Amino acid sequence: MPRAIVLNRADNVATLIDTGHAGETCALQGEASGEIKLLQEVPFGHKVCIRDTPAGAEVRKYGQVIGKASKALKAGEHAHAHNIESARGRGDQTKR
Amino acid sequence: MAHTFLGYPRENGTFGVRNWVAVMSIMDNCNPVTRAICQQVDGTIAVTTLFVRGQYGRDLEIAYNTLAGMGRNPNIAAVLLVGLEEQTTEEVARRIRESGKPVEAIHLQPHGTINCVAEGSRKALKLVVRASGARRKPCPTSALMVGVECGGSDTTSGLTCNPVIGQMSDRLVDDGGTVIISETSEFFGAEHLFAARALSPAVGKAFTEMVLRLEKEAMSQGIDIRGTNPTPDNMRGGLTTIEEKALGAMAKAGTRPLSGVLSYGEAPAGKGLHFLDAPAPAVENLTAFAAAGCQLIFFGTGVGNPIGNMVSPTVKVSGNVNTLRTMADNIDFDASDILEKQASVRAIGDKLYDFAIEVASGTRTSSEILDVRETAISRFAPTI
Numbered sequence: 001m002p003r004a005i006v007l008n009r010a011d012n013v014a015t016l017i018d019t020g021h022a023g024e025t026c027a028l029q030g031e032a033s034g035e036i037k038l039l040q041e042v043p044f045g046h047k048v049c050i051r052d053t054p055a056g057a058e059v060r061k062y063g064q065v066i067g068k069a070s071k072a073l074k075a076g077e078h079a080h081a082h083n084i085e086s087a088r089g090r091g092d093q094t095k096r
Numbered sequence: 097m098a099h100t101f102l103g104y105p106r107e108n109g110t111f112g113v114r115n116w117v118a119v120m121s122i123m124d125n126c127n128p129v130t131r132a133i134c135q136q137v138d139g140t141i142a143v144t145t146l147f148v149r150g151q152y153g154r155d156l157e158i159a160y161n162t163l164a165g166m167g168r169n170p171n172i173a174a175v176l177l178v179g180l181e182e183q184t185t186e187e188v189a190r191r192i193r194e195s196g197k198p199v200e201a202i203h204l205q206p207h208g209t210i211n212c213v214a215e216g217s218r219k220a221l222k223l224v225v226r227a228s229g230a231r232r233k234p235c236p237t238s239a240l241m242v243g244v245e246c247g248g249s250d251t252t253s254g255l256t257c258n259p260v261i262g263q264m265s266d267r268l269v270d271d272g273g274t275v276i277i278s279e280t281s282e283f284f285g286a287e288h289l290f291a292a293r294a295l296s297p298a299v300g301k302a303f304t305e306m307v308l309r310l311e312k313e314a315m316s317q318g319i320d321i322r323g324t325n326p327t328p329d330n331m332r333g334g335l336t337t338i339e340e341k342a343l344g345a346m347a348k349a350g351t352r353p354l355s356g357v358l359s360y361g362e363a364p365a366g367k368g369l370h371f372l373d374a375p376a377p378a379v380e381n382l383t384a385f386a387a388a389g390c391q392l393i394f395f396g397t398g399v400g401n402p403i404g405n406m407v408s409p410t411v412k413v414s415g416n417v418n419t420l421r422t423m424a425d426n427i428d429f430d431a432s433d434i435l436e437k438q439a440s441v442r443a444i445g446d447k448l449y450d451f452a453i454e455v456a457s458g459t460r461t462s463s464e465i466l467d468v469r470e471t472a473i474s475r476f477a478p479t480i
Contacts, residue, residue: 005435007255015334016334043334046251046334047251047336062344064285064286064289066339066340080334084337086336086337088311088339089320089321089325090315090320090321091314091316091321
């Protein structure tokens with residue numbers, strides 16, 4: 001069973017330390033326990049959403065904000081650059 | 097109990113972990129002669145540089161101070177400067193002489209390449225004979241200054257190698273030593289946590305200003321920095337945003353208070369944890385550590401970055417089982433037991449501190465043995 005680490009109870013993502021495949025059950029370790037069913041493949045080192053998160057909501061890891069959901073995230077979904085936006089160094093969003 | 101390592105006491109009260117003669121270029125057109133001398137003379141290291149000619153103002157001061165800082169580094173027993181002409185060479189020479197170590201120089205004008213390589217090799221030979229008379233003696237660990245860096249990061253970096261380096265940093269600070277963390281852009285999103293650790297409000301403010309100034313500069317380009325930092329390999333390794341990368345990168349600095357902040361080319365005045373305002377890419381960052389006087393560098397890596405520094409031996413630490421298999425030749429310390437065997441960060445960090453003392457006492461790193469080393473001084477302005 002692939003393993004995923006939760007670093008803080010406030011986190012809505014966990015980091016996989018094995019490769020996870022769609023449909024597999026993933027064991028949560030660290031600051032949370034339990035299992036989560038992966039909705040899609042999540043590569044080694046990538047994150048899985050562990051709590052449904054609406055679009056625009058904060059994404060937390062280490063208990064800290066690492067960005068915002070650019071679309072709604074379902075628990076079990078691969079959470080990465082395609083659905084999380086950075087809020088820092090965004091010159092592209094600055095009015096010029 | 098006072099901890100010690102076996103090192104080389106220097107004239108000015110510092111302690112080296114290596115005993116090299118540095119052959120150092122004053123500017124880029126000197127590099128071929130520098131390399132030729134080092135090929136001829138065992139016991140030397142080549143400290144090359146790009147540009148310098150045509151640089152001016154603050155940028156030129158940074159270049160001179162960084163070259164001189166590397167020359168003053170306690171790992172260097174003596175320096176042979178390779179210059180184009182005497183006036184520019186003297187700018188660097190006088191700054192190194194403050195340390196009391198032997199400084200010699202040769203010049204391309206008017207002697208030319210072949211004569212310079214011959215004369216330089218003879219001078220380097222004498223310096224190496226003299227340096228080789230030094231013997232390692234017990235030195236206090238409080239004299240150690242280490243730089244902490246990460247490169248080729250992925251999500252294992254923030255879980256394994258960086259917190260392990262952080263535990264080693266805490267141990268060294270507690271022993272009275274000095275730790276420098278850098279990579280200004282890799283505090284975007286974590287700066288509030290680090291600023292809260294400042295010993296004084298002035299230090300915290302200076303640190304935050306350095307981070308925000310760089311972010312403002314980057315944003316003035318009108319682009320999303322994602323793709324540059326985090327890099328494409330960071331993102332393949334699972335890092336999604338600069339905030340996530342920063343929170344993991346900061347773990348290298350452990351938990352002790354922030355004592356002071358430094359500019360590129362500057363050295364700390366006191367002990368404890370310092371922040372150095374320098375660009376994140378490894379080569380130019382490690383160069384700033386060497387110029388600050390770091391005798392050792394600890395470099396956490398996830399997906400793998402082999403590069404080390406010329407002057408300051410660079411210990412590669414990884415906790416990514418895949419990288420430890422595919423890039424084993426480039427990794428000095430394995431931190432994978434944290435994820436694979438649920439070992440504690442503290443236990444592995446304590447082992448890394450023991451390894452630090454070994455490397456300080458003479459155990460060689462992979463990047464030294466394979467000569468996977470490079471020097472680059474950051475530039476902040478155009479040449480004219």
